[in-house]
Amino acid sequence: MNDEPLILTVAPNGAYKSTTDHAALPITPAALAATARACLDAGAAMLHLHVRLPDGRHSLRADDYRAAQAAIRAAVGPSLVIQVTTEAAGVYEPAEQVAVVYDLQPEAVSVSLRELLRPGLSEAELSRFFGWLVQTQTMTQVILYDAAEVAQWNQLRARGVIPEGRWFLLFVLGRYAAGQTSSPTDLLPFLQTWDGCHPWAMCAFGAQEHRCAMAALALGGHVRVGFENNLWRRDGSLAPDNSSLVRQVAESAALAGRPLASAAQVRERFQFG
Template sequence: MSKVIISCAITGSIHTPSMSPHLPVTAEEIAESALGAAEAGAAIVHLHARNPEDGRPDQSPEAFEPFLKVIKQSSNVVVNLTTGGSPYMPVEERVQPAAVWKPEVASLNMGSMNFGLFPMLKRYKEFKHEWEPAMLEGSHDLVFRNSFKDIRYALETLNATGARYEFECYDTSHLHNLHYFWTEGLVQAPLFIQTCFGLLGGIGPHPEEVLHMKRTADRLFGDNYRWSVLGAGASQMKVAAQAAAMGGHVRVGLEDNLWLDKGVLAPSNAAQVTRVRQIIEGLGLEAATPDEAREILALKGGDKVGF
């Protein structure tokens, strides 16, 4: 396919406000950054919310409302709402924004995993808020729970909304978990599979590991899926370039990586979208528009969301 879907994950819950002055925290900042990413070429924006006072993750539906309405009024971009929230939250809390706002796409983690954020404590020594180092330190003993029961709960809650899913797969087992739910009829093709590389606790970002995930997905799903990748940290653009050259789609954004170049913080999400778009176009490919992404992923349309 010559059209590459660029997803942009705007703020996430892993990076903290002390790590970059460019990380969007308030609803106004999240909306502005999402719209900038869309203007730069992102067809999909993947959204989390944060407490505007201290930047901690906030998975209440009310926290999403202000920026969802601004984005909807100002852009045709596809909105993807997280059900990952924070790995410290139970699934019942994590699915609420997508259940209330009924987006075109909702993310869904496909397996439990160790979730090691503590290596960032070696890089960052000073924090604005007490919760930041405590959250990172706590990941020494953190299992991000996504049991079969949890995944089934999310699917049964959200299938009625007509949302499709960004299936986040951090290791080979997650692809097999997704295959189980597909054969059970709880999810429908085309499956939008986001293979995630470089987070401690998941598969690494080596080119052979990217190939391994792609080969496994090909064997399990054949033509019934659309492949996308995200690389955490320094692996972001390398993994994106490899996947785009192999016919895949890509995800960038400050949720996954705060940097644009070595030692240079990304000034915005739009800057990363622009960079990956240059890579895509350098390969003779084109960035998909939001409506082209809707067609590729068989989405319900922006007129059928709840915001």
């Protein structure tokens, strides 16, 4: 049995959903702060943060991040790791995604390998960016969408494009698509390609999110849940809020004998902050 503390992350909104999808989807800094407090109390150690423009569209503006971060910190202090996203959402180019990280200098960030390996960001610039993340001790989660991307990540590291660091991988089970429902077996190709060098977590789409989380828990991985990818509880009912999705994973982890990590333990694990 794996007894490494489970890093339980909440992704409360994402880049695409709105309150028409769920009335409790947090969009504003105040709503994000209230969600952060509830999810911390439910067992989360990290919050995956998306912010929006005033009209509700996805934003990578540093000032929008700063407003949300300030509200969340006022609500929870240092008790949650705040992980900002660089997701393009079909709006931002790689250079803009990188620029906001340089500007913000966040404690934690998630980056999609697929989105950065595009025209507009040279391999040298990619290497410089990842080197900067190591030098600044920024906790970095690398988002990988399939086994081919895991292999590509391994190759970039082997070639020295990606320097050695305390990287945290996120295996994404499924895609943004109408009716997408991930399955626990979707984890298998990732794990068959994973080289075992860095810890991993998973996120999943649709009503089987909790089953996928339990597979990750049993296999020694970590878990991200929340309204970004799923609105449904394990019993098939609509989740009232993000904290209910966090709480049911925390309860299952307790039954499995897997302790939950605190934000302080996450910072120690990745040596940042």
